Amino acid sequence: MSGSIAAYKAAFFVRLLRKEGAELQVVMTPSAAQFVSPLTFSVLSQRKALVEYVSEDGAGWNNHVALGLWAELMIVAPASAHTISGMATGRADNLLLATYLSARCPVMIAPAMDLDMYRHDATQSNLRVLRERGHLLLDAEYGELASGLIGEGRLAEPEKMLEAVLSYFNPEKPLRGKKVIVTAGPTIEAIDPVRYISNFSSGKMGFELARALKEKGAEVVLIKGPTALEAPPGLDRVIEVGSALEMFGAAKEVFSDADIFIAAAAVADFRPEKVEKKKIKKDGSKAVIELEENPDIIASLAKEKRENQWLAGFALESHDAVENAKEKIRKKGLDFIILNSLEDEGAGFQGDSNKITIIDKENNLTKFELKPKREVAADIVQYLIKYIHA
Ligand code: CTP
Numbered sequence: 001m002s003g004s005i006a007a008y009k010a011a012f013f014v015r016l017l018r019k020e021g022a023e024l025q026v027v028m029t030p031s032a033a034q035f036v037s038p039l040t041f042s043v044l045s046q047r048k049a050l051v052e053y054v055s056e057d058g059a060g061w062n063n064h065v066a067l068g069l070w071a072e073l074m075i076v077a078p079a080s081a082h083t084i085s086g087m088a089t090g091r092a093d094n095l096l097l098a099t100y101l102s103a104r105c106p107v108m109i110a111p112a113m114d115l116d117m118y119r120h121d122a123t124q125s126n127l128r129v130l131r132e133r134g135h136l137l138l139d140a141e142y143g144e145l146a147s148g149l150i151g152e153g154r155l156a157e158p159e160k161m162l163e164a165v166l167s168y169f170n171p172e173k174p175l176r177g178k179k180v181i182v183t184a185g186p187t188i189e190a191i192d193p194v195r196y197i198s199n200f201s202s203g204k205m206g207f208e209l210a211r212a213l214k215e216k217g218a219e220v221v222l223i224k225g226p227t228a229l230e231a232p233p234g235l236d237r238v239i240e241v242g243s244a245l246e247m248f249g250a251a252k253e254v255f256s257d258a259d260i261f262i263a264a265a266a267v268a269d270f271r272p273e274k275v276e277k278k279k280i281k282k283d284g285s286k287a288v289i290e291l292e293e294n295p296d297i298i299a300s301l302a303k304e305k306r307e308n309q310w311l312a313g314f315a316l317e318s319h320d321a322v323e324n325a326k327e328k329i330r331k332k333g334l335d336f337i338i339l340n341s342l343e344d345e346g347a348g349f350q351g352d353s354n355k356i357t358i359i360d361k362e363n364n365l366t367k368f369e370l371k372p373k374r375e376v377a378a379d380i381v382q383y384l385i386k387y388i389h390a
Helices: 007-019 030-035 038-045 064-070 081-089 095-102 115-119 121-132 158-169 204-215 244-255 297-303 321-332 373-389
Strands: 074-079 107-111 141-144 150-154 179-184 189-192 195-197 219-224 237-240 260-263 270-272 291-293 310-317 336-341 356-360 365-367
Touching (some): 007 030, 007 038, 007 074, 007 158, 064 095, 074 081, 074 158, 081 121, 107 121, 107 158, 115 121, 115 150, 179 204, 179 244, 195 270, 204 219, 204 373, 219 244, 237 244, 244 297, 260 297, 260 373, 297 310, 297 321, 310 321, 310 373, 321 336, 336 373, 356 373
Parallel strands (some): 074 107, 219 237, 310 336
Antiparallel strands (some): 141 150, 189 195, 270 291, 336 356, 356 365
8 A cells, every 4th residue: 555545444445355354465655654554454454564675673674576476466555646656667666666566466556646636647647557557447436535625536445445356356256145045856746655746847947047156156055856967066055855845844944044046946736645654556446646735835935035035936837928927926926937938949847948038026028049958047147146236
C-alpha cells in the first residue's frame, strides 16, 4: 500500500482477505506508514508488515526478489498517484516498487487520490500504461474525498476489492458458497423380498446436473435412487436411497441448510400398501397389489421453504405439456420447472439427449434445442444462476 488516507480502508480489506484464508505479506511505502501504523497491518495480516529495504536493526534486509516470487497475486491498494507513476516508469526507490519490478505474478491496482490528481493527464496516461501492461485496474469510485471535494478518486470499497480477488482466483464459479441438493434416478418400491415396482429413469439428467453445478462452484449433495450408471466423481456428498420414503427422509435431513433443491428424480408415485415378508407364490389366480400414494417430496419441502431458497422440478408430460407444467409449478410451490414433452422428439428420461422448456412461476417460457444431456444440464445451471441473481 502506498501513501493515501485510504490506507485505513486497506485494514478492512486485509481482514476480509484473511477471513477467506489468504496468506498475506503487507508491503508499505514509507508514506503509507505515516498514515497507518505498520503494526496495525502486522497484527491484522499475522505477518510483519515491511516498509524499508533494510530491517530496523540494520542487520538484515527485506528481500524484494523473494517477495516478488512468493506471491500469487500482488495488490496495490491504495495506489497513490506517486506510486502509480513509479510503477509505470519502473522506478525502484522503495521496497514496494522494487517488489513490483521483481514480481512475476499478476498485479491488481486500486488507485486512491484526490479527484484532480486522478483525472490529470499524467495519472491517466500512467494508468493506461499499467492497463496495457496487463494489470487489472479497480477503478476509483465516485464520492466525497478527504479534501472535502466530491468526485472520482475514492479507493474501491474493501468488499468490492475482495470480490475482484475472489473472481480472479475462481473466474467461472458463480455458485461458490451455494449448497445445492439434486435428486436423481428412479425409486424402487418393494412388493416382496425379491420384487419391486420402479420406472426406467437412468439418472443421467440428474447426474449431469450435479456435475454441472459442481463445475460452477456449488456444494452438491446428490440423493440417488438405484441406477446402473455411477454418480459423477467429486461431489460433496452422495446419499444412496431405495424407496420414495427413503428419498424423502434423506431430502428432509439436508434441506434446511440448502440454498437450492432440484428434483430430477423420477419418484414412484405409488408404493405397495403392504410389503409381503415372504416371496409371493403363484397359485393360478389373479394377483392384486394394492397401491398407496407416496408423499410428494418437492411439494412437501416447498411448504417449509424459507427466503432465498429455490426449488426446481422436472415435468414429463405427454399432452397439454405447458398447461400441465404450469399447474405443477403452482401445485408443488416451485420456482421453476423443467419440462420434457413427449410431444417433442428426443425428449424423455432414457436417452442421451433431451429437449426442454423452462417455465418459471411467473409463467415465462424459455425454450431450448434438442441437445445432449450434458449440454442440457449446462443450460439449466446457466438459467438457475441468472434466476437466483435476478
Ligand atoms: N416429485 C417428487 N416427489 C414425488 C413425485 C414427484 O419430488 N413423489 C418431483 C419429481 O422429482 C419431479 C416433479 O416432482 O421434479 C414432477 O414429477 P411428476 O411425476 O411429473 O409429477 P406428479 O406429481 O407425479 O404428477 P402427475 O403424475 O400427475 O403428472
